[in-house]
Amino acid sequence: MAKSVVVDAMGGDHGPTETVRGAVSASREHGVPVVLVGQAGVIRRELAELGAVGEIDVTHADDVVPMSERGAGAVARGGSSLAVGCDLVREGAGAAFVSAGSTGAVVVSAITRLGTAPTVLRPALAVALPSVTGGATVLVDAGATSDPTPEMMAQFALLGSSYAELVLGVSDPLVGLLSIGSEPGKGNRLTRRTEELLRGVGLSFPGRLPFRFYGNVEGHDVLAGTVDVIVADGFTGNVVLKNVEGTVRAALTMAAAAGIARAEELREVARHYDPETHGGAALLGLTGTVVVAHGSSRAGTIARACVVARDLAEGGVVARVRDHLTVDPAT
């Protein structure tokens, strides 16, 4: 039997009602084996509502990391559902961890508790942004590693292309490097060296990289569907992710203010651009897969995040780094 996906019952704006419902849906409708982590009494009450007591395993965790906790403070709470959930994955009892908790808290806790996988230098956060062409573009790293080296960036390209294949079903993905100016040699020190690595300069790969490299892309390419995967350092990636959210909101607010359309209709468009509703943000490169569902997730989004987590866990994301881009950590 496949290993379970561990679901944080306590994370998210809507609490256990939605997370438990999502986990049950993942199990019943998508055949994903799940374990719920959190305050056992609360979880059992929710399971009882759904007639699912005994159907889903429960692991108790006393403490809850509040949604307002955005980072390091979460790590100290060793008895939280976040901590206990990550530990289950580290100890091999679960294949992946899903949480709708605060992204910062989940990312910091997971990095601390799971650690990076062998051969991976640093983890990366991958999010799928919808593009105007109707498809999606994976932005990687969207905020896990803010000062990467070029070698880490090249590994992010591998992690992100795995995500594009496993979650979005893209074969032989086209990978672009986020820079300024599309010509080779444009950018900053980090992107110039990363570009060389992605072209295969100065690294001896066992065979070619398992994706096509497009070259540099720019800020206006992020939603344009130019490539399947956009590689960025975690600082720039996170700024871009939040800039997309803010700019969509601003543009639609302006359109509403100009009397062009009704605010509610425009909100639907904005929702479409909310990156984390598209399968969740995946933290890749750790000793286990972690999927961060949006804080506002309802049951359906949690269930989809469980499917994504299972697919990533079974897909051997980290093996791809090992097979193609092992780098001496000393570099």
Next chain:
Amino acid sequence: MAKSVVVDAMGGDHGPTETVRGAVSASREHGVPVVLVGQAGVIRRELAELGAVGEIDVTHADDVVPMSERGAGAVARGGSSLAVGCDLVREGAGAAFVSAGSTGAVVVSAITRLGTAPTVLRPALAVALPSVTGGATVLVDAGATSDPTPEMMAQFALLGSSYAELVLGVSDPLVGLLSIGSEPGKGNRLTRRTEELLRGVGLSFPGRLPFRFYGNVEGHDVLAGTVDVIVADGFTGNVVLKNVEGTVRAALTMAAAAGIARAEELREVARHYDPETHGGAALLGLTGTVVVAHGSSRAGTIARACVVARDLAEGGVVARVRDHLTVDPAT
């Protein structure tokens, strides 16, 4: 008499017809003394159309940098209107230079030909982005210096706050540092140290900095009107600038596709967000002021760019750096 603003007659998508008309408008309607640089025969023909021969000085330049030239190639063309225009400013014959040529070409040419002003470590490009609150936020650096030091970033804050005061009329501007996470200490190595400098840690200023420091802002603050000035390294700033353009376009395309509004109406909203139509991008910190008007500029935009260039030149932007943040270039 005030020194002239030198106008590149040959730059821009619409060529001398619009640039000459804009220069004449700047002179007649706004009292800005101007000099036109470019192919003298062509310029005189345009001036004749407007009954302005003899009213505006003309300096001949044989060569024209094409709009497709985005960078270093422009520097080699020593006889171009771009080169001759910059030289006029360097030699003191003009106070500022206005061009609607390719931003990359203007920036590289101006940096090469004018050089940075004494006490300024590196130049920065400032653009005014409209915000949902109806005001504008200055993004600085939007692409001139892609690998700045924290000291350069602190100077960008001074240059950008000058722009906010002189061009947007904001007194005592509120300055934010673009980062990830709003709490102090969040960000990457560059922003963490820059944040300290902007708080006054480790630098001995003669008096307090002439702006209020807000702290960190994030990608969603860029159009939200959170602060008057956002400081970024030129790499991140340029990615954000282009991401705003692309995201506005994408969001409105989606709204049109969803049948919510007519595409032409939405294009009006998009135009409002085109940052360079708001007075042009100003390249600050060189031995002369340079304003890059949008390539698609018509006469009115060129005229406004001339006014901005004059105001910046008279406002002593560089003096502010000298008075507040002289840094040993060896650091």
